[in-house]
Amino acid sequence: MLEIKNLYKTFNPNTVNEKRALSDLNLHLAPGDFVTVIGGNGAGKSTMLNAISGVWKPDYGTIRINGVDVTNLPAFKRASLLCRVFQDPMKGTAPDMEIAENLAIAARRGTRRSLKWGCTRANREEYRALLAQLDLGLEDRLSTKVGLLSGGQRQAVTLVMATLKNPKLLLLDEHTAALDPKTAAKVLQITNKLVTENALTTMMVTHNMHDAIAYGNRLIMMSEGRIVVDVSGEEKKSLTIDQLLKLFEAGSGSAFVDDKEMLSR
Amino acid sequence: MGFLNALPGAVAQGLIWGIMAMGLYISYKILNIADLTVDGSICTGACVCATLLLNGCNVFLALLLAFLAGALTGLVTGLFHTLLGIPAILSGILTQLSLWSLNLKILGKANVSISSRSTTVLLTSLDNTNAILVAGVFCVLIVVGLFLFFYTEIGLSVKSTGDNPDMSEAQGVNVKFNTVLGLAISNGLVGLSGALLAQYQGFADINMGRGAIVIGLAAIIIGLSVSRKIKPNFVVSLIGVIGGSITYYLVYTFVIYLGLDTDLLKMLSALVVALFLALPHLKSEYFTKPKLPPELAAREENMGGKKDA
Numbered sequence: 396m397l398e399i400k401n402l403y404k405t406f407n408p409n410t411v412n413e414k415r416a417l418s419d420l421n422l423h424l425a426p427g428d429f430v431t432v433i434g435g436n437g438a439g440k441s442t443m444l445n446a447i448s449g450v451w452k453p454d455y456g457t458i459r460i461n462g463v464d465v466t467n468l469p470a471f472k473r474a475s476l477l478c479r480v481f482q483d484p485m486k487g488t489a490p491d492m493e494i495a496e497n498l499a500i501a502a503r504r505g506t507r508r509s510l511k512w513g514c515t516r517a518n519r520e521e522y523r524a525l526l527a528q529l530d531l532g533l534e535d536r537l538s539t540k541v542g543l544l545s546g547g548q549r550q551a552v553t554l555v556m557a558t559l560k561n562p563k564l565l566l567l568d569e570h571t572a573a574l575d576p577k578t579a580a581k582v583l584q585i586t587n588k589l590v591t592e593n594a595l596t597t598m599m600v601t602h603n604m605h606d607a608i609a610y611g612n613r614l615i616m617m618s619e620g621r622i623v624v625d626v627s628g629e630e631k632k633s634l635t636i637d638q639l640l641k642l643f644e645a646g647s648g649s650a651f652v653d654d655k656e657m658l659s660r
Numbered sequence: 661m662g663f664l665n666a667l668p669g670a671v672a673q674g675l676i677w678g679i680m681a682m683g684l685y686i687s688y689k690i691l692n693i694a695d696l697t698v699d700g701s702i703c704t705g706a707c708v709c710a711t712l713l714l715n716g717c718n719v720f721l722a723l724l725l726a727f728l729a730g731a732l733t734g735l736v737t738g739l740f741h742t743l744l745g746i747p748a749i750l751s752g753i754l755t756q757l758s759l760w761s762l763n764l765k766i767l768g769k770a771n772v773s774i775s776s777r778s779t780t781v782l783l784t785s786l787d788n789t790n791a792i793l794v795a796g797v798f799c800v801l802i803v804v805g806l807f808l809f810f811y812t813e814i815g816l817s818v819k820s821t822g823d824n825p826d827m828s829e830a831q832g833v834n835v836k837f838n839t840v841l842g843l844a845i846s847n848g849l850v851g852l853s854g855a856l857l858a859q860y861q862g863f864a865d866i867n868m869g870r871g872a873i874v875i876g877l878a879a880i881i882i883g884l885s886v887s888r889k890i891k892p893n894f895v896v897s898l899i900g901v902i903g904g905s906i907t908y909y910l911v912y913t914f915v916i917y918l919g920l921d922t923d924l925l926k927m928l929s930a931l932v933v934a935l936f937l938a939l940p941h942l943k944s945e946y947f948t949k950p951k952l953p954p955e956l957a958a959r960e961e962n963m964g965g966k967k968d969a
Contacts, residue, residue: 448830474832487830489823492816500820503813504832510809513816556831 396596397424397564402446402456404620416442417453418620424564424596431607432600434617435651440600442620444566447598448479461563475505477564478557480550482572487553490542494533494552497541498522501556525555529585547578551585558589565590567599571606583610604636614639618647663917668788670913674906675795676856677875681883681905682802682898683730683849684876689884689897690810691822691842693741696752696873700759701733701847703869705854707766710864713779714772723782723855730851731844733759738840764866773863781859791860798856802849803898809845810894818842871926874933879905881936 402420407413416439424430434440446453447460449470457466460476480487488497499514499522519537526534529551533544541549550570557565567586571579587610590597601607607614614631616624616639623646626634643651680702687695705726712722733755740751764770776784783791809815820828821838829835850872858864880901887900912929916922952960 471829471832471834474830479830481826486824486826489820489827491823492819496816496819499813500816500828500833501831503817508813508817508833510812510814513811513813 396426396428396461397422397447397598398457398459399423399443399447400457400459402443402458403454404442404446404451405454416620417446420456420621422615422622424598426596427594428613429590429595429597429611430599430613430615431611432598432615432617433602433604433607438617439620440617441568443617444479444568444598444600447564448477448566449473475560476562477566478504478560478562479566479568480553480557480570482569484546484549484553484573487556488541488549491540493538494526494541494544495519495522495537497552498525498556498559501559504560504562525559526552528588529555545578547574547582550574550582554582554585554589558593558595561593561595563596565595565597567597569600569602572602586610604639608634608636608639616643616646616651618643618649623647663914666913666917667910668792669785670909671906672783672785672788672791672795672860673857674909675792675799675902676853676860677879677909678799678902678905679795679802679856680850680853680872681876681879681901682799682806683846683853684873685880685898685901686806686842686846686849688877688880689822690819691839691846693748693822693839693843694752694873695734695737695843695846696749697733697737697755697759697843697847698752698850698876699869699872700756700763701730701850701869702854702857702872703763703864703866704733704759704766705730705851706858706864706868707763707772707854707866708851709855710772710774710858711766711768713774713781713859719780719782719859723852726855727848727852730854731848733851734843734845734847735840737847738843741843742836742839760866767864767866770866771863774858775862776859781862783856783860784862785860795856795860798852799902803895803902806898807895814838814841871929874926874929875905875908878908878929878933878936881933882907885936 399420399422402417403415404417405413405415420439420443432440432443445451447458449465449468452467457464459465460473463476465473465476489500495514495518499518502518523534523537526537531548531551533548533552541552544552554570570586571582574582583606586599589595597611599611608631612631613627614624614634615622624639624642626642640651680698684695684698687693708729709722709726712725713719737751737755740746740754741748746754774781776786783794785791810819817828817833818838818841820831821833821835822842825835828838854869857868881904883900883902883904884897886903887896890896890900912925915925915928920928
């Protein structure tokens with residue numbers, strides 16, 4: 396589903412701040428894979444997601460999604476293939492538009508927008524049913540401006556928007572990190588439900604090792620722009636945090652350092 | 661009596677400027693861009709219309725071409741901004757400056773009069789009842805048109821482009837195209853308003869757009885402060901903006917009637933707009949009382965009581 400080959404990216408080249416963010420990154424995801432991604436500060440997790448979603452062009456290497464070479468495609472043209480949920484709940488929704496209108500924008504992802512009615516009554520019924528699944532009472536607030544919702548509610552709406560058109564690839568960039576623990580757990584539970592029900596190929600970056608082990612069928616750890624640990628199947632199911640840290644040391648040659656992760660333990 | 665006699669004229673001008681203010685609403689409120697092109701494009705609309713009318717062009721065709729000329733200026737600003745990466749506000753200033761030369765070329769000289777006696781015009785200040793009717797019909801048509809457009813798939817995506825460009829791009833919206841489209845529609849309306857204004861006042865002048873953005877902003881601020889309280893939806897907002905524009909011209913007429921030095925009017929407009937733009941900031945910075953939880957509030961009260969005793 397996703398194929399990354401020999402990907403390189405260096406920021407601020409030829410300056411004192413030169414930083415090699417991705418270094419010969421290779422990754423292959425099978426359809427339906429739910430991969431959790433962990434790594435220390437500056438390991439290249441977000442850089443990898445930026446490369447996949449087309450924030451900039453990589454220096455070298457290719458990215459293919461569902462067989463399509465997207466390496467040189469601008470971000471909005473990749474939208475039919477992938478969808479991304481950011482850490483900041485404010486980033487994924489338009490605050491001054493209604494919940495239904497936000498969903499309507501997402502529902503037209505990947506199709507040519509025309510002068511047809513942008514949000515029909517039939518659409519609204521469809522969105523009402525989708526929101527009802529969240530169990531947050533949002534189905535009765537279709538005409539509410541999204542800006543009036545809480546961070547957790549907005550992130551839940553963003554998730555529904557992201558999964559609405561069954562993207563080939565769903566990218567979750569620490570999407571629960573800005574929420575309080577209770578809300579984060581709820582949003583994570585919604586995530587798991589949406590991902591497994593729709594069998595979406597998903598990459599979820601997280602700082603929480605428990606979550607990384609508990610969710611998904613595969614786990615990768617990154618260090619210095621490469622993947623250093625890659626476990627899946629039965630091996631991942633029985634994984635413990637201590638084992639994971641040992642695997643990381645063996646793979647990267649150094650101990651795992653990540654203040655956010657340490658604090659969240 | 662003098663003021664009452666001037667009222668119909670103020671309403672007519674308010675309606676014509678209301679079209680301009682709706683155009684500005686698209687860039688300022690929907691796209692979230694302070695587009696200074698309007699100072700030039702309103703004049704471009706007037707110049708195009710005047711020149712065409714004097715050359716015997718049909719008045720409706722002249723209005724259409726004035727709209728398109730305005731849209732073209734918006735297109736230029738949009739391309740400066742999206743294609744060349746120039747900040748939006750500077751793009752508008754650049755277009756506005758170049759339009760000054762262009763408008764002079766279109767008009768041929770600094771001031772051209774279009775007399776309603778020798779040319780067919782839709783509205784004129786000599787017949788304010790008719791002018792109010794014509795401008796009113798245009799306003800209604802534009803409100804309906806904008807309402808329909810902004811609830812289509814493209815229209816909604818233009819709204820989301822202004823509201824959250826990151827999210828829009830992630831949802832496959834062509835943010836750059838939408839910005840250019842929005843600016844074109846916005847300035848098209850401004851051009852149309854300029855064309856109607858030239859007909860109404862009977863001349864086109866190379867300086868007639870100066871400070872237009874301030875008048876438009878005043879109309880938007882006055883209008884929204886009222887319409888927001890009624891119902892914060894799109895149509896009510898647009899009607900509010902037209903109402904704001906009429907209010908502006910009523911006040912304008914009133915202060916002239918009071919005998920204010922007309923040389924000072926532009927400064928006064930600017931100060932009024934500055935004050936209204938500053939209000940939300942002033943309110944949150946200086947006039948917001950912290951809300952104490954009940955138990956704290958009770959304690960404060962007790963302490964106050966002890967002090968007295």
